[in-house]
Every structure is written in structure tokens, then in C-alpha cells.
């Protein structure tokens with residue numbers, strides 16, 4: 001028979017469960033704000049909606065110190081290599097929430113200059129619909145991400161991340177080989193992906 005004091009003191013669990021519990025409750029957001037959705041996000045962080053209630057109040061403007069990027073606004077094709085570099089610089093594990101129709105699909109900007117969805121160049125974990133999404137929708141997006149993190153296994157992310165870094169190596173190789181800028185290299189990769197019937201470059 002177990003000593004009752006030992007019985008009360010011992011709790012067993014899985015490593016994944018504990019790590020994921022800590023990760024989901026200590027997200028460090030980094031806003032990548034390019035347009036009006038970023039203004040809406042300000043109210044999410046302020047006292048009325050208060051994202052701190054979800055353990056995500058430590059907002060950082062440095063990718064090295066963040067693990068949850070929120071893309072808030074229209075992203076142009078010229079910004080595509082920038083967003084890829086910032087994503088690459090974030091510490092792993094890292095997650096991305098695409099906020100609003102502009103970030104998710106290009107929105108109403110069906111033009112040659114606008115990236116038709118950031119998921120063409122970086123992995124996205126959660127999409128928040130709306131133009132702009134209400135603060136409640138953004139909070140819902142964070143909660144959906146928390147649910148996702150809860151179910152992730154520690155090894156599951158490896159492939160996902162490896163594919164992205166492999167595409168970044170291809171981009172760098174193209175830049176060096178043909179003397180292209182980051183923007184031109186990503187554009188060329190998007191065109192060749194489209195020739196193969198896919199929309200993403202990773």
C-alpha cells in the first residue's frame with residue numbers, strides 16, 4: 001500500500017502534455033502590422049479585451065523574442081521576402097495567425113502588387129476572417145491556436161519547419177545564382193510553383 005503522503009504528492013503525465021500546456025499559456029505575440037487590422041489589434045491588447053487574460057501580453061517587436069506572429073493587414077509581393085526572413089528569425093516553436101481577409105487571401109486587392117495570401121510564402125496555423133475582424137474574432141483565433149498547440153506532439157513540427165527552411169535555401173540559391181533580389185526570387189518561385197499547379201513555395 002502506498003504511503004498516503006506519497007499518494008497525494010505524485011502526479012503522472014506525458015511530457016508533451018506539460019510542455020504544450022506551458023507553451024499555449026505563454027505565447028509571446030509579434031504584430032506584423034501593415035494596415036487597418038493592426039489598429040484593431042491595438043484594442044485586443046488594451047484593457048477592454050486584454051489578451052493578457054490568455055497569457056499573451058508580452059508583446060515583442062523582435063522576432064528573436066516572439067513565438068506567435070500575427071500578420072495584420074495587406075502584404076505586398078515586395079514584402080514577401082521580408083516576412084519570410086522575419087519568420088525564419090523567430091525562435092522555434094513558432095506559430096502564425098493570419099488576421100483579416102487581406103493577409104489571408106489578398107482580400108479586395110486582386111492586383112499584381114498584392115500577395116494573394118501569406119500562406120503562399122510562410123506556414124499559417126490559424127486564419128481569422130473579417131475586414132477588419134472584431135477583437136473577439138482575434139481572441140477566438142488565439143484560442144484556436146491554443147487548442148492546436150495542446151494537441152501538437154513535439155516531433156510533429158519537424159517536417160513542417162524543415163520544408164520552410166528548404167524553400168529558404170532555394171530562394172537564397174536563386175538570388176546568388178541569378179543575381180536576383182529577394183522579391184524577384186520569391187516571385188520566380190511563385191511562378192514556377194503555379195506552373196506545377198501549386199500555390200505555395202514551401
Ligand code: SF4
Nearest residue numbers: 036037100102131132
Ligand atoms: S482586412 Fe480590411 S481591415 Fe484588415 S487590413 Fe484588409 S482592408 Fe484593412
